[in-house]
Amino acid sequence: MENLPLFDLPAAAPVAKPKPKRARKPATRAGLRLLHTSDWHLGQHFLGRTREAEHRAFLTWLVAQVEEQGVDVVLVAGDIFDTATPPSYARELYNGFIVALRGTGASLVVLGGNHDSAAVLAESRELLACLDTRVIPCVSETPADQLLELRRRDGEIGALLCGIPFVRPRDVVQSQAGQSADEKRQALQQAIQGHYAQLHGLAEARRAELGVALPIIATGHLTTVGASASESVREIYVGSLDAFPTSAFPPADYIALGHIHRPQRVGGLDHVRYSGSPLCLSFDEERAKEVLLVEFGAALARVTPLAVPCFQPLAVVQGTLETLGAALIEAAADGRPECPVWAEVVVAGDDYLADLQPRITALVADLPLEVLRVRRARSTVAPSLPGSQRETLEELSPLDVFSQRLAAETLDDELRTRLEGLYREVLGELPA
Numbered sequence: 001m002e003n004l005p006l007f008d009l010p011a012a013a014p015v016a017k018p019k020p021k022r023a024r025k026p027a028t029r030a031g032l033r034l035l036h037t038s039d040w041h042l043g044q045h046f047l048g049r050t051r052e053a054e055h056r057a058f059l060t061w062l063v064a065q066v067e068e069q070g071v072d073v074v075l076v077a078g079d080i081f082d083t084a085t086p087p088s089y090a091r092e093l094y095n096g097f098i099v100a101l102r103g104t105g106a107s108l109v110v111l112g113g114n115h116d117s118a119a120v121l122a123e124s125r126e127l128l129a130c131l132d133t134r135v136i137p138c139v140s141e142t143p144a145d146q147l148l149e150l151r152r153r154d155g156e157i158g159a160l161l162c163g164i165p166f167v168r169p170r171d172v173v174q175s176q177a178g179q180s181a182d183e184k185r186q187a188l189q190q191a192i193q194g195h196y197a198q199l200h201g202l203a204e205a206r207r208a209e210l211g212v213a214l215p216i217i218a219t220g221h222l223t224t225v226g227a228s229a230s231e232s233v234r235e236i237y238v239g240s241l242d243a244f245p246t247s248a249f250p251p252a253d254y255i256a257l258g259h260i261h262r263p264q265r266v267g268g269l270d271h272v273r274y275s276g277s278p279l280c281l282s283f284d285e286e287r288a289k290e291v292l293l294v295e296f297g298a299a300l301a302r303v304t305p306l307a308v309p310c311f312q313p314l315a316v317v318q319g320t321l322e323t324l325g326a327a328l329i330e331a332a333a334d335g336r337p338e339c340p341v342w343a344e345v346v347v348a349g350d351d352y353l354a355d356l357q358p359r360i361t362a363l364v365a366d367l368p369l370e371v372l373r374v375r376r377a378r379s380t381v382a383p384s385l386p387g388s389q390r391e392t393l394e395e396l397s398p399l400d401v402f403s404q405r406l407a408a409e410t411l412d413d414e415l416r417t418r419l420e421g422l423y424r425e426v427l428g429e430l431p432a
Contacts, residue, residue, distance in 0.1 A: 031301060032150060032158025033070055034217070035106075036292040037062070038077035038258030039277035041115065043090030045082075047372040049342065051279060052089055054311040058278050059097045062291070065306055066104045069293055072152045074106055077258030077275065078113025078166055078221030084120065098133050105153045107132040112165035113221045113258055136163040139171035139195065147202050150217070159215045159296055160206055162199035162252065166221040166259075167192050181421050192222075193248040200250035213298035215253035220244075222259055224266045246272060253300045256292075263290050263305065271300050278308045283316050283344045283373075312339065315369075318346040318377065325363050335368030343369050348377040398427060 040058075044051050066074060081090055101108055110133065112121050121137035128135060140146055148161040172191035176183075196218065203216045225243040246267045249255055255272045262285065263276030275292045277285075289308040295301045315331040317324065324345065335341035345360055357374060364371055402423050406416055 031295055031297040032152055032215070033072050034150070034159070034254075034256075034294045034296070035062075035066060035069070035071045035074045036077065036256040036273070036275045036294050037074065037278065038221070038256075038275050039079040039113070039261055039281075040076065041079055041082040041277065041279070041281060042093050043082045043086040044279075044281065046281070046342065049372065051312070052093070054279055055090075055093055057311040058308065059093060059100075061309060062278075063097070063100045063104060065291070066101060066106050069306070070153075071104075071106050071293070072158060073109060073150050074101060075109045075161075075217075075219065075256055076111065077219050077256050078111050079115045079258060079277075080110060080113070081116050081120070083115060084117035086120070098128060098131055101133075102131045107151065108134070109148065109150070109161065109163060110135045111163060111219050111221060111258070112137040114166045116166070134163075136165050138165055139167055143195070143198050144202060146199055147206060149206075157210065157212065157214060159217050159253075160203045162196070162203055162216065162218040162250075164196065164199060164219050164221075167195060181424065189244065189248065192244060196220075196248070196250050200252060203252075215296045215299050217254045217256060217296075218250060218252040219256045219258075220249075221257070224257065224260075224272075253296065254294055254303075256294070261285055263288075263292075270303060273303065279311070280314055283314060287314065313341045315341050315343045316346065317343050318348060320349045321347065321359060324360070328363055328367060328369060332364070332367040332369040337368050340368040340370045342372050344373045344375070345371050346375055346377050399424065 040055065041051075042055055062074075065071070080094060086094075098108060110121065112118050112135075116137070118138035121135050125135040125137070134148060136146055136148075146163045148163050149157050150159040150161050152158040169188055169191075172195055173187050176187075200216065200218065207214050207216065223243045225245045246269065249272065253271060255266075257266065257272070257274045260274045261277040261281055262274065264274050266272040266274065273292060276289060278289050278291065280287060280289070287310060289310075290305040291308060293304040293306055295304070313334040315334070317327045317331050319327045324347070328343070328345075331343055332341055343364075347356065347360075360371055360374055403420065406419060411419075
């Protein structure tokens with residue numbers, strides 16, 4: 001029988017004792033929506049070509065995504081700029097993005113990377129705070145300064161952030177006389193791990209104080225064990241730390257990483273991710289680029305990659321002089337006269353030709369394709385120099401150059417290791 005409301009029951013019917021009123025369940029609260037990106041490298045030149053138009057197009061697209069996806073917070077996990085002294089147009093792009101983002105209602109968190117100057121990022125920090133932009137340029141002497149409350153658009157706290165930028169060794173560890181390279185490496189790893197643990201502890205204490213089930217997010221700008229890098233990624237802990245183990249991260253709900261330019265999960269973990277760079281920064285990088293839309297409730301709910309459009313087509317074209325013509329025509333299909341394809345040409349199977357460059361120039365004369373680099377694919381390369389056939393000097397770090405120079409000498413393993421160790425120590429003493 002259908003249950004009738006109390007006032008429709010017959011008069012003779014016994015009236016049941018009213019049940020105590022249940023506490024009304026609060027409406028399900030919308031979770032925080034965070035956009036994780038990194039490694040913009042504003043001001044970068046690609047083999048002499050400016051990326052200004054690409055970066056401008058990317059930032060315009062990003063603002064549109066923030067509006068479309070209802071993003072609450074945009075987080076940039078390091079390397080906003082390509083150099084410590086970015087050109088004026090790069091700073092203009094950065095400031096223009098902050099103003100445009102402010103109009104969407106979303107806030108911005110910027111972490112310093114190894115390419116960034118802490119002083120440059122810090123100089124406008126107080127001014128940018130008035131535009132809902134918080135900047136953590138470097139490790140603070142007061143760790144609590146790196147703990148941020150992330151708020152949704154309605155003003156409610158949606159998460160706590162352990163904002164950890166690129167950690168310079170001098171920020172967390174003091175070099176001890178007589179330490180071996182391995183001891184220095186262990187000391188730095190333990191110091192970085194301790195910094196993460198300290199921030200995570202502060203976040204847990206703050207969460208308990210607020211009495212709300214909030215997710216905890218951590219950031220980082222470093223290389224992790226197992227991460228897949230590309231030619232454009234440089235070693236950042238010279239002589240000290242090759243990669244940070246995933247097990248050393250605190251038990252945060254999500255760890256937003258920067259520095260590696262290929263988007264990827266770390267160790268197959270959904271909650272530890274690199275967003276990658278939005279633009280290809282070297283020819284060997286995959287053309288698929290993305291930013292990550294990360295949704296939270298009381299914990300991590302969902303991570304959705306958002307594909308970044310290609311604003312400048314790149315191509316690696318390989319072949320002999322006989323086959324390059326057809327290959328170049330095929331690669332040029334992605335180009336337009338106003339936006340030609342940037343290409344690297346790899347010539348295989350031909351003897352040395354003094355007029356190689358003019359020949360290739362003639363092949364592309366009428367194509368929407370611009371050759372930025374020509375190199376030869378050599379079939380006979382010394383086993384000790386596997387990288388030299390695909391690298392030019394501007395792509396090599398000082399340590400790469402020194403290692404390849406040693407490889408050309410006949411040295412026993414002990415002497416080679418000692419020389420590399422001494423060279424690493426010298427590099428480690430140089431100012432960042």
